[in-house]
Amino acid sequence: MKLDQVANSKNDEFFTPKYGVMPILKYIPDGAKVWCPFDTKDSLYVKMLEDKGCTVINTHIFNGEDFFELVNSEICDWCEYIVSNPPYSVKTEVLEKLFETEKPFAMLIGVVGLFESQKRFELFRDHEFEILYLNRRISFMKDYTSGKTALNPPFSSVYITSKILPDKVMFEEINKKEILVS
Structure with a gap:
């Protein structure tokens, strides 16, 4: 069974803790216009980028905002950077769309099997x-209210x-x- 299928149980939602967001922040300029396409307003990506002086638009499928429909929209035209932790089960499709935008992006993605798909191999090659x-391996949160990590994937995550x-x-x-949490 593919690891993508294992990760795509009923919930593909993994909330990134503060220590998982911090490493990428230094590479996003203060005051940048950032789209967080897989994030609610409670996301630590959103909050920490705003604290850095960035203007942030967040969208989330739970609010009827589908990344795959928005990636060719005014939001994508407006932003200077795209930063998030995408759903693991659609990482290939997300990366494909992000490369098509030609916008600078940073996505926190599980490293296991990352280069083992022919499609992703070609994306990275091209x-x-x-x-x-x-x-360190990132432990994710089930929600932002508890502030505790509870989801410990059996793989490390990297920023692509x-x-x-x-x-x-x-x-x-x-x-x-x-x-x-902040």
Whole structure:
């Protein structure tokens, strides 16, 4: 069974804790216009980017806002950066659409099997991208109200970026003791 199918149980929603958002923030300029396409207003991506002075538009399928319909919309035209943690089960399709936009983006994605799909292999071969490795595995939250991590995937996550990092491969250390919610 494919790992994508295992991860795509009834819930493909993994909320990123503060320590998982922090490593990418230094690469997004203060005051940038950012679209967080898989995020509610409670997302720590949204809150932490706004705290950095960025103008953020968040959209989420739970609000009837489908990334695949919006990726060719005014929102995508407006933004300078696209940053989020996409649903694991559609990561290939998300990456495909993001590369088509030619916008700088950063997506937190599970690393296991990332380069083992022929379609993703071709996407990475044919497009400019960078990868930000983290020193620890990210534990995700079920919601933002508890502030506790509860979802511990059996794989590490990395940021796949395009036109954001200064080097093709970079490494960042995360501190899991950072406060989980703002």
